[in-house]
Amino acid sequence: MNIGEAARESGVSAKMIRYYESVGLLPRAQRTESGYRVYRDADVHTLRFIRRARDLGFSMEQITALLTLWRDHGRASADVKQLARAHITELEARAAQLMAMSRTLRHLADHCHGDARPECPILDDLADGNHAAPARSRKAMN
């Protein structure tokens, strides 16, 4: 099976399949004599695993770990669960951050007339609000 067919069957784009291979998330694919990558059902299975994990918001680093655990039949489910729980915490923190932003903004928008006049509590807040330092995103916290 060609990369295009593997992409169609797994829901992972051919570009990403090549990329995953290049960064070591996937082993190097077998090649035909002319250099085409060749995939089998087991490979598509792995690709679907990756896609599902991405859909659940796992980073590629986490997926590397998940794949290792998946392949290790002697794994402890505790390790998987710990990884998942850490991710859940992260997802909830990010969601809470977004909700906090939207809540603040909704309060401001609720007090904005939204007509032809220029007075606007939203701009007033941006310009002069008395703002505490917000929680920094995880990326910025490093």
Add this chain to the structure above:
Amino acid sequence: MNIGEAARESGVSAKMIRYYESVGLLPRAQRTESGYRVYRDADVHTLRFIRRARDLGFSMEQITALLTLWRDHGRASADVKQLARAHITELEARAAQLMAMSRTLRHLADHCHGDARPECPILDDLADGNHAAPARSRKAMN
């Protein structure tokens, strides 16, 4: 005032101040004879506006629009409100997406023993779950 002081007073890093200038979010700063950027209180005010907007999750494109509206004393508050509402919708969609992920994952984790045994519903789901195509992120929807 130097860029460092403006950074300290506004909470925007010197790096970002230069970057905002380079992409046209800020007008080119005045310079001393030796080439140092010079800032005044009004500039710090603008920087704080930008920082606050970033803290509320606005993109730089949206901030460009917000700054234009802020400077336009004849603006209609409806325009500001519309921009804000669109952003609120976006924030809520993203938060909902993250919450959906965390909910799914929590269900899976709740059924994982999390002990030394290898059986794990989390990995089972990733590997074989019957998964519908999830809502793609806005970036991916284009």
Add this chain to the structure above:
DNA sequence: CTTGACCTTCCCATGATTGGAAGGTCCATC
């Protein structure tokens, strides 16, 4: 005049993904 804190520009890296160029391969149809 040295030292240290500041400033300048320039390039690179992040994470995951897409886009596109330039060129080779495969296969079916004429």
Add this chain to the structure above:
DNA sequence: GATGGACCTTCCAATCATGGGAAGGTCAAG
């Protein structure tokens, strides 16, 4: 056996906002 279109290959660039760091210039105090 040639042509064309669909596929594949690699490589480079861009996204978005930010930080890191190098190489070099400036400023003020001692």
